[in-house]
Amino acid sequence: MSFSRGYYERMVKAIQALDLDEVERAVDLVEATWRADGTVYTFGNGGSGSTASHYASDWSKSIRGRDGKRLRCMCLNDNLPLLMAYANDVSYEAIFEEPLKNLLRPGDLVIGISGSGNSPNVLNAIAYANANGARTLGICGFDGGKLKPLAQHAVHVREHHMQLVEDLHLSFGHVVMGRLCGDPRFL
Numbered sequence: 070m071s072f073s074r075g076y077y078e079r080m081v082k083a084i085q086a087l088d089l090d091e092v093e094r095a096v097d098l099v100e101a102t103w104r105a106d107g108t109v110y111t112f113g114n115g116g117s118g119s120t121a122s123h124y125a126s127d128w129s130k131s132i133r134g135r136d137g138k139r140l141r142c143m144c145l146n147d148n149l150p151l152l153m154a155y156a157n158d159v160s161y162e163a164i165f166e167e168p169l170k171n172l173l174r175p176g177d178l179v180i181g182i183s184g185s186g187n188s189p190n191v192l193n194a195i196a197y198a199n200a201n202g203a204r205t206l207g208i209c210g211f212d213g214g215k216l217k218p219l220a221q222h223a224v225h226v227r228e229h230h231m232q233l234v235e236d237l238h239l240s241f242g243h244v245v246m247g248r249l250c251g252d253p254r255f256l
Contacts, residue, residue, distance in 0.1 A: 076233075083228040083237055092244065095206055095224045099245050102178040102204070103132065103140040110172070110198075112145040112165045113182035113191060116235045117208075121182050122147055124242040132249045140249070143172070145194075165194035175202030183207070184234045186214020195219050208241060210234030 102109055109128065111121035125144035132140040145165050146152060155164045169179065179198035181191040186209035196219060198205045207213075207220030210228055217223045226237045247255060 079228075079230065080233055080236060083226060083233050086227045087237070088225070091222075092224055092241065095222055095241070096245050096248050098178055098204055098206055098222060099128070099140070100249055102176070103134075103138070103249065105176055106138075107141070107177045108172070108174070109140065109142040109178045109180060110145055110169065111142065111180045111182065112194060113208075114146075114188050116231070117182040117184055117188075117191075117238065118144075118146040120208075120235065120239050120242065121145075121180070123239060124180070124245070127242055127246045128249075131246055145169075162189045162193055165190050166197045169194055169197055169201075169203075173198060173201055173203055177203045178206060179203045180206045180208060181216060181220065182209075182238055183214065183216050184210045184231050184238070186211060186216035188216075192216060192219060208238050210238070 099109060111124045113121045122144045125142045128140050128142045145168050151168060152164045155167045159167055179195060181195045183191045186207065192215055195205050195207060195216065199221065205220045207216035207223040209216045209223060210226040213223065213225050217225055224241055226234045228234050
């Protein structure tokens with residue numbers, strides 16, 4: 070068997086292991102935040118940070134209602150100077166929590182992405198959001214780590230290969246965009 074065939078076959082198994090009810094509830098959270106005129110905040114480290122940025126880019130640009138109302142979405146890891154200031158002056162573990170202290174309003178949705186589910190800066194921001202009236206969604210892989218039980222809601226990719234976890238985390242963003250944009254090709 071070729072590597073590529075093995076990779077994609079394992080991806081299919083990971084997709085089949087997804088709890089699609091969990092995914093739908095997570096999409097519902099994003100939609101409810103949009104409809105209530107809340108803000109969605111995304112963040113993560115490394116590949117998860119890239120996914121968080123991708124979510125914010127796609128959702129901010131593409132999701133709009135018939136009345137023209139757009140989804141407000143901000144990726145906290147996209148402001149590198151601010152991240153570096155918090156990392157240097159406070160701690161790396163606070164780089165996502167600190168901006169939330171300026172921005173977060175009750176009813177906003179905070180989405181932390183961590184392949185392992187154990188990134189301290191992601192966990193700290195989710196804990197802060199939980200304590201301050203926001204809704205929280207953890208996007209995690211492997212065994213869910215500490216993120217799955219800490220977040221109020223989770224999309225858990227039950228896979229122990231980081232790149233496959235990241236592939237499916239990215240696809241969640243496309244599912245959100247497709248459903249909220251009313252893409253009829255998947256109905």
